Amino acid sequence: MAVALLSAKRSKDPNTQVGACIVNQENKIVGTGYNRMPNGCDGELPWAHTGPKLERKYIYVCHAELNAIINKSKADMNGCTIYVTLFPCNECAKLIIQAGLSEVVYLSDKYHDEDETIASRRMLDLLTNVLLEEWSEIQINTPKPCGKPSQKS
Ligand SMILES: O=c1ccn([C@H]2C[C@H](O)[C@@H](COP(=O)(O)O)O2)c(=O)[nH]1
Numbered sequence: 001m002a003v004a005l006l007s008a009k010r011s012k013d014p015n016t017q018v019g020a021c022i023v024n025q026e027n028k029i030v031g032t033g034y035n036r037m038p039n040g041c042d043g044e045l046p047w048a049h050t051g052p053k054l055e056r057k058y059i060y061v062c063h064a065e066l067n068a069i070i071n072k073s074k075a076d077m078n079g080c081t082i083y084v085t086l087f088p089c090n091e092c093a094k095l096i097i098q099a100g101l102s103e104v105v106y107l108s109d110k111y112h113d114e115d116e117t118i119a120s121r122r123m124l125d126l127l128t129n130v131l132l133e134e135w136s137e138i139q140i141n142t143p144k145p146c147g148k149p150s151q152k153s
Pocket residue numbers: 013015016017018034035049057061062063064065086087088089090092
């Protein structure tokens with residue numbers, strides 16, 4: 001998830017930066033992505049989230065999950081886990097399912113009650129072969145203290 005958060009920092013979306021990181025069963029990174037405009041279109045398309053439909057980002061932006069899946073170095077995604085900083089929308093859920101990913105770990109669920117999220121959850125919940133989990137800080141391995149034991153005076 002730390003790598004997904006780092007990827008999100010590259011996003012130029014002024015409102016919501018999303019990062020995704022796909023790892024294989026050995027926890028090796030096989031793809032990363034963040035929400036960005038399509039290749040070659042950067043700087044030419046709007047990032048606004050309000051206003052007329054054609055002047056809003058939504059119909060242009062490539063989602064973090066799409067980019068992570070497209071950027072992948074591995075042909076077969078079966079058994080892989082995607083770490084994503086925002087709960088995947090319905091379109092990303094479809095991509096995740098069709099790509100054969102086995103686990104989705106998400107951080108923010110800020111659009112929990114939006115139709116896109118409800119539809120996404122509905123699809124992901126139907127599948128017993130795709131595990132959906134909320135990220136928990138407990139999953140981070142806290143380093144063991146090292147150095148000399150403190151001396152009592
Ligand atoms: O599954 C998802 C859902 C959304 N995104 C991206 C698309 C947009 O750039 C932002 C959302 O913008 P808001 O201003 O918060 O509506 O998140 C994504 O990458 N993956």
